[in-house]
Amino acid sequence: MRPIATTRSxxxxxxxxxxxxxxxxxxxxxxxxxxxxxxxxxxxxxxxxAQAEATNTWIxxxxxFVLLTSSLTAVLxxxxxxxxxxxxxxxxxxxxxxxxATFIVVKAFEWTTEIQHGMTISSNTFWSFYYTxxxxxxxxxxxxAILMLFVAADAAKGRxxxxxxxxxxxxxxVDIVWIFLFPLLYIxx
Amino acid sequence: xADHAAPAEVHHHVNYVRIWQILLALxxxxxxxxxxxxxxxxxxxxxxxAVVKAYxxxxxxxxxxxxxxxxxxxxxxxxxxxxxxxxxxxxDVMKHxxxxxxxxxxxxxxxxxxxxx
Amino acid sequence: MAEHATPHPAHAHxxxxxxxxxxxxxxxxxxxxICFQYMFTGMFMALIGGFFSYVFRMQTAFPGVEVPFxxxxxxxxxxxxxxxxxxxxxxWVAMPVLIAxxxxxxxPLMIGADDMxxxxxxxxxxxxxxxxxxxxxxxxxxxxxxFGGAWTAYPPLSASGAYNNTPLGSxxxxxxxxLEFVAFLLGGINFITTAMNSRAPGMxxxxxxxxxxxxxxxxxxxxxxxxxxxxxxxxLFFDQNIGTGFFDPARGGDPVLWQHLFWFFGHPEVYVxxxxxxxxxxxxxTTFSRKKLFGYKVVLNTAIATAVLSFTVWAHHQFxxxxxxxxxxxFTITTLLISVPIAEMMFVFIATLYGGSITLSTPMLxxxxxxxxxxxxxxxxxxLGASGADIYFHDxxxxxxxxxxTFFPIAVIGTFAGVTYWFPKMFxxxxxxxxxKLHFWITIIAFNFIFIPLFILxxxxxxxxxxxxxxxxxxxxxxxxxxxxxxxIALIVMLLAQVLFFVNVFISLRNGKKAGRNPFKSNTLEWxxxxxxxxxxxxELPTVYRGPYEYSVxxxxxxxWPQNAAS
Numbered sequence: 001m002r003p004i005a006t007t008r009s010x011x012x013x014x015x016x017x018x019x020x021x022x023x024x025x026x027x028x029x030x031x032x033x034x035x036x037x038x039x040x041x042x043x044x045x046x047x048x049x050a051q052a053e054a055t056n057t058w059i060x061x062x063x064x065f066v067l068l069t070s071s072l073t074a075v076l077x078x079x080x081x082x083x084x085x086x087x088x089x090x091x092x093x094x095x096x097x098x099x100x101a102t103f104i105v106v107k108a109f110e111w112t113t114e115i116q117h118g119m120t121i122s123s124n125t126f127w128s129f130y131y132t133x134x135x136x137x138x139x140x141x142x143x144x145a146i147l148m149l150f151v152a153a154d155a156a157k158g159r160x161x162x163x164x165x166x167x168x169x170x171x172x173x174v175d176i177v178w179i180f181l182f183p184l185l186y187i188x189x
Numbered sequence: 190x191a192d193h194a195a196p197a198e199v200h201h202h203v204n205y206v207r208i209w210q211i212l213l214a215l216x217x218x219x220x221x222x223x224x225x226x227x228x229x230x231x232x233x234x235x236x237x238x239a240v241v242k243a244y245x246x247x248x249x250x251x252x253x254x255x256x257x258x259x260x261x262x263x264x265x266x267x268x269x270x271x272x273x274x275x276x277x278x279x280x281d282v283m284k285h286x287x288x289x290x291x292x293x294x295x296x297x298x299x300x301x302x303x304x305x306x
Numbered sequence: 307m308a309e310h311a312t313p314h315p316a317h318a319h320x321x322x323x324x325x326x327x328x329x330x331x332x333x334x335x336x337x338x339x340i341c342f343q344y345m346f347t348g349m350f351m352a353l354i355g356g357f358f359s360y361v362f363r364m365q366t367a368f369p370g371v372e373v374p375f376x377x378x379x380x381x382x383x384x385x386x387x388x389x390x391x392x393x394x395x396x397x398w399v400a401m402p403v404l405i406a407x408x409x410x411x412x413x414p415l416m417i418g419a420d421d422m423x424x425x426x427x428x429x430x431x432x433x434x435x436x437x438x439x440x441x442x443x444x445x446x447x448x449x450x451x452x453f454g455g456a457w458t459a460y461p462p463l464s465a466s467g468a469y470n471n472t473p474l475g476s477x478x479x480x481x482x483x484x485l486e487f488v489a490f491l492l493g494g495i496n497f498i499t500t501a502m503n504s505r506a507p508g509m510x511x512x513x514x515x516x517x518x519x520x521x522x523x524x525x526x527x528x529x530x531x532x533x534x535x536x537x538x539x540x541x542l543f544f545d546q547n548i549g550t551g552f553f554d555p556a557r558g559g560d561p562v563l564w565q566h567l568f569w570f571f572g573h574p575e576v577y578v579x580x581x582x583x584x585x586x587x588x589x590x591x592t593t594f595s596r597k598k599l600f601g602y603k604v605v606l607n608t609a610i611a612t613a614v615l616s617f618t619v620w621a622h623h624q625f626x627x628x629x630x631x632x633x634x635x636x637f638t639i640t641t642l643l644i645s646v647p648i649a650e651m652m653f654v655f656i657a658t659l660y661g662g663s664i665t666l667s668t669p670m671l672x673x674x675x676x677x678x679x680x681x682x683x684x685x686x687x688x689x690l691g692a693s694g695a696d697i698y699f700h701d702x703x704x705x706x707x708x709x710x711x712t713f714f715p716i717a718v719i720g721t722f723a724g725v726t727y728w729f730p731k732m733f734x735x736x737x738x739x740x741x742x743k744l745h746f747w748i749t750i751i752a753f754n755f756i757f758i759p760l761f762i763l764x765x766x767x768x769x770x771x772x773x774x775x776x777x778x779x780x781x782x783x784x785x786x787x788x789x790x791x792x793x794x795i796a797l798i799v800m801l802l803a804q805v806l807f808f809v810n811v812f813i814s815l816r817n818g819k820k821a822g823r824n825p826f827k828s829n830t831l832e833w834x835x836x837x838x839x840x841x842x843x844x845x846e847l848p849t850v851y852r853g854p855y856e857y858s859v860x861x862x863x864x865x866x867w868p869q870n871a872a873s
Binding site: 011012013021022024025026028029032033036037039040041043044057061064065068069071072074075076079168169172173175176179180182183187188189 | 206208209212216219231232234235239242243246251256257260264267268271274278279282283284285
């Protein structure tokens with residue numbers, strides 16, 4: 001049972017949407033701190049280039065493709081929800097979750113290979129950052145996908161369709177973080 | 190993978206599929222960039238394109254252009270604080286020496302990550 | 307759950323009247339109950355933190371002597387005690403009581419809403435907070451004891467169990483702090499969204515009471531500054547447990563990075579706790595001097611300026627840590643600058659009091675004491691903000707006395723001010739004024755006798771975090787120990803005086819005079835609800851017609867004018 005407070009919108013946008021923007025602001029600061037620290041270290045340690053050579057640019061690019069496409073399905077889901085079509089929105093959200101799962105599976109293979117070749121989290125501080133940053137991102141992918149499943153389940157029944165936009169915005173943010181992680185870890189080595 | 194709906198029939202919606210295609214093209218460019226071998230080109234393609242991609246996603250997928258202005262200010266402020274953090278910290282962490290000081294540490298050798306897990 | 311038939315009139319909550327005790331008090335989503343959960347937990351932790359301060363001060367003043375109710379204090383235990391005291395007081399007392407408790411209680415009531423916008427997330431945030439409490443308390447019972455690397459947790463000391471001798475405690479501490487951050491991030495988003503969106507019809511931005519503004523600004527400040535430290539905490543946890551070298555110079559890491567990550571949050575954090583205390587003071591001063599706040603917009607803009615500036619001063623904690631001296635120049639200037647807006651707020655309070663019809667009730671005494679004591683804390687900060695002077699003062703008791711003269715007013719005086727002021731609203735009973743005033747005077751006088759000696763000792767060279775000054779011949783003279791003993795005895799007196807407060811609460815709850823809706827004749831909306839407010843807060847959600855400080859308006863019969871009064 002929702003309090004009346006939740007239904008008011010003195011700031012001009014619905015409370016859920018307002019809250020999601022604040023969540024993003026806090027996440028910008030978390031990832032910003034981590035990635036900023038990485039950049040400082042990377043610029044201080046030219047020797048890391050030797051380590052960074054070993055990241056697999058093609059896998060990284062493939063994962064980027066997967067996430068970008070999942071962002072497309074997410075925004076198309078939002079479009080469907082705007083038109084009131086809960087079932088279509090849910091279907092597109094499920095596609096987005098499939099994208100998330102693909103991303104995680106690919107990353108699991110990628111990391112397994114790297115670890116087997118001795119590039120573990122504690123082998124060199126470059127790899128420490130690599131696993132920590134990508135790992136934190138991956139946690140957000142997983143959490144986002146789980147939330148998305150709940151939103152999709154509701155949407156399929158025609159309920160809480162406004163949440164499709166909200167989980168979509170969160171998902172786009174996760175995508176944007178990867179858009180910056182990809183060049184940092186895979187291209188500008 | 191994507192369910193390609195017909196391009197948006199409502200006029201004020203941008204065509205999401207078109208944006209996606211642009212994003213993928215940019216991805217290709219950013220992967221090819223380092224192959225040219227010139228460092229500055231790599232940096233521009235890598236990070237310049239990242240900024241452009243992020244902008245496209247933010248504007249078109251997150252609809253930041255139709256949100257009330259203060260939302261952009263909230264997110265922008267968070268970003269500015271991160272730049273501030275970087276500016277205040279990099280002077281110590283990124284450099285090896287400064288005004289009357291220098292760092293004394295041993296750079297772990299590049300062979301440290303030899304495969305012995 | 308009952309469906310709403312019409313939007314505005316009160317909810318029909320017949321279903322809730324049959325709630326069991328557990329659902330009503332432990333599983334509630336009502337913001338008022340969640341306030342009490344935070345407040346009681348915070349006060350419980352304050353007792354623990356206060357006890358620890360008693361123990362380590364006894365050791366400092368009477369080294370090697372068995373401490374009554376504790377025993378002998380070993381050097382390792384000493385480190386654990388001071389680390390726990392600092393961490394507990396900041397993260398598990400000041401923040402939950404000032405922000406989570408008062409924020410939860412006041413925000414919906416003062417903006418004329420029936421609850422927070424996300425009541426279930428509100429409940430979840432308390433539960434995560436409670437989990438952090440349990441994790442922290444569990445660290446007292448593991449092998450090695452609680453973390454002993456100081457609340458600032460600088461690596462390599464905090465990263466290596468071999469150095470700090472508390473490997474388990476260190477990781478538990480880090481997990482507890484991380485959980486507490488998550489709880490406050492969740493809670494903060496709730497507060498900000500509620501205040502932005504759920505205001506009563508007619509309540510424009512400048513009609514919001516200052517305490518609500520300040521708690522919201524504090525929440526934003528917390529959220530914007532904690533990110534890098536969360537990243538740093540993850541890195542430190544990995545350094546502690548899986549052998550990474552983020553902060554290990556031998557592995558290419560840099561301990562100074564941790565310091566930057568920590569203080570980038572650590573400095574705004576002190577303003578995070580300061581702003582609610584100032585907000586509480588503003589509410590009390592206006593009510594008990596029957597006067598408008600001297601410059602509402604000025605105070606508001608000053609708070610925002612302070613919040614922004616607080617992001618530019620952090621490295622003054624690192625002046626002698628080996629940062630680049632050019633940075634030290636910049637941070638000196640910004641640190642000295644930040645004293646200006648705070649001083650301005652103090653002037654606004656004085657101007658508000660001037661010419662007012664002042665009642666020296668217990669809440670008013672606390673509010674006035676806040677201003678006076680915090681001023682002392684603030685001006686002593688100027689010595690520390692100048693990097694040249696700080697070379698001498700850093701890590702001495704002068705710093706400690708400075709931050710206790712700021713933190714104590716914030717966490718203790720601010721809390722008592724708020725509790726004595728809103729107790730009638732929260733519980734429907736008036737507090738005993740005599741007991742309240744006695745508690746006030748003993749606490750304040752004792753507090754000054756604790757920390758003025760510490761200023762003197764610090765200026766004389768007493769290092770911080772020293773287990774036994776007998777190891778430092780130049781600091782072991784009888785005049786030094788006399789001051790330490792004075793501070794310790796004053797601390798014991800002050801701690802014992804808190805019994806008066808709890809006695810007051812107890813007898814007021816049982817036999818206190820019944821409080822009406824608005825015993826202090828205040829304007830803000832919480833006083834228009836019943837005392838205590840029912841679930842849903844208002845029988846009919848109010849509409850607002852004016853600002854919160856319309857006191858002594860000429861031409862009106864009453865010297866106050868509630869925000870929702872139609873005429």
